[in-house]
Amino acid sequence: GQNIDQPTEMTATEGAIVQINCTYQTSGFNGLFWYQQHAGEAPTFLSYNVLDGLEEKGRFSSFLSRSKGYSYLLLKELQMKDSASYLCAVRDHQTGANNLFFGTGTRLTVIP
Amino acid sequence: EAQVTQNPRYLITVTGKKLTVTCSQNMNHEYMSWYRQDPGLGLRQIYYSMNVEVTDKGDVPEGYKVSRKEKRNFPLILESPSPNQTSLYFCASKGRTYNEGFFGPGTRLTVL
Numbered sequence: 001g002q003n004i005d006q007p008t009e010m011t012a013t014e015g016a017i018v019q020i021n022c023t024y025q026t027s028g029f030n031g032l033f034w035y036q037q038h039a040g041e042a043p044t045f046l047s048y049n050v051l052d053g054l055e056e057k058g059r060f061s062s063f064l065s066r067s068k069g070y071s072y073l074l075l076k077e078l079q080m081k082d083s084a085s086y087l088c089a090v091r092d093h094q095t096g097a098n099n100l101f102f103g104t105g106t107r108l109t110v111i112p
Numbered sequence: 113e114a115q116v117t118q119n120p121r122y123l124i125t126v127t128g129k130k131l132t133v134t135c136s137q138n139m140n141h142e143y144m145s146w147y148r149q150d151p152g153l154g155l156r157q158i159y160y161s162m163n164v165e166v167t168d169k170g171d172v173p174e175g176y177k178v179s180r181k182e183k184r185n186f187p188l189i190l191e192s193p194s195p196n197q198t199s200l201y202f203c204a205s206k207g208r209t210y211n212e213g214f215f216g217p218g219t220r221l222t223v224l
Contacts, residue, residue, distance in 0.1 A: 031211065042202060042215035043155070087155065099145070099170065100213065104154035 002026045004103035006088050011109045012078055020073045020086050020106045028094030034062050034073045035087040037105065043087055046073070075108075083110045114139045116216035118203050124222045125193055133188045133219050135203030141214075143206045144186040145170065146178065148199040149218075155202065161186055193223040 003025040012018040024032070031050040035043035049055055049064035049071060061074040073086055085105040091098050116137045125131055137144065145160035147170075157170030161180040175197055177189040186205075190197060203216040 033211070033213075040218075042217050044215070045212040048211040089155075099157060099160060101157075101171075102147075102155040104152060 002090055002092060002101040004088055004090055004101060006086075006103045006106045008104070009107045009109070011111060012075075014078055014080060014110055014112050016078050017074065017076050018078060018108065020075070020088075020108065022071045022073070022088035022103060024069050024071070024088070024090045024103075026069075026090050026092050026101070028092045029066065029090060030093040030098055031091040032062075032064055032071045033089040033091065033100065034060075034071075035089060035102075037085045037087055039084070046086075078110050080110050080112070083108060114214070116203055116205050116214050118201075118216035118219050120219060121217060122220050124224065126224050127194055128192050131190050131193060131221075133190075133201060133203075133221070135186045135188065135216055136184050137186075137203075137205040137214070138184065139205060139207065139214065140183065141205035141207045142183070143208065144180065145204050146176070146186070146188045147202045147204065148172065148197075149202060150199050158188070158201075193221075195223050197221065198223050 006022045034046040037043040047062035054063045059076045064071045085107045087105045088103040089100045119134045142163045146158040147155040149155050156172045158176050159178040161167045201219045204213050206213040
């Protein structure tokens with residue numbers, strides 16, 4: 001099975017840096033994803049890691065350590081529009097379909 | 113424009129009245145799936161399809177049916193809806209060679 005854990009809520013200040021952690025346990029790990037979801041809207045893809053290390057994409061970076069079952073999403077130069085939920089998801093190849101399993105999400109509030 | 117569409121976006125119905133939520137994608141994606149999202153539980157997969165005429169159960173399939181007669185469409189059918197199926201539903205699709213998944217705008221269903 002899959003067990004994905006991330007903090008429920010975080011608050012950070014506009015212009016600052018915030019790190020959202022995600023730990024996971026899965027028997028058939030085949031990649032970790034981060035999605036952003038604004039309230040009442042669809043999730044949108046942010047990043048994908050399958051190898052250890054840091055992937056940088058503009059203000060957003062995502063890190064993966066497979067041996068520790070750990071990932072984080074780093075958001076720099078926070079903007080008010082970054083207030084959203086951030087979903088960590090693990091792809092598991094054991095089903096044969098490489099399905100995604102989601103954590104419950106971290107609601108980030110950016111304050112002025 | 114590449115997109116996943118769902119209809120209806122909002123639906124209020126009564127217990128036992130059969131309903132169908134449609135999902136369509138215009139990206140020629142092989143993989144499609146349905147999720148429900150509930151507070152505190154995150155996104156949970158209901159059913160998925162790896163290609164036409166190939167469907168399989170996800171984590172929470174009870175009370176739902178799907179079909180995949182055409183590549184672009186993946187309707188979700190609730191034969192006899194019950195109040196515990198009140199939720200926000202998302203359809204998603206993904207191409208075989210890509211990691212990024214695309215989500216539809218969501219359908220908010222209330223079963224009275």
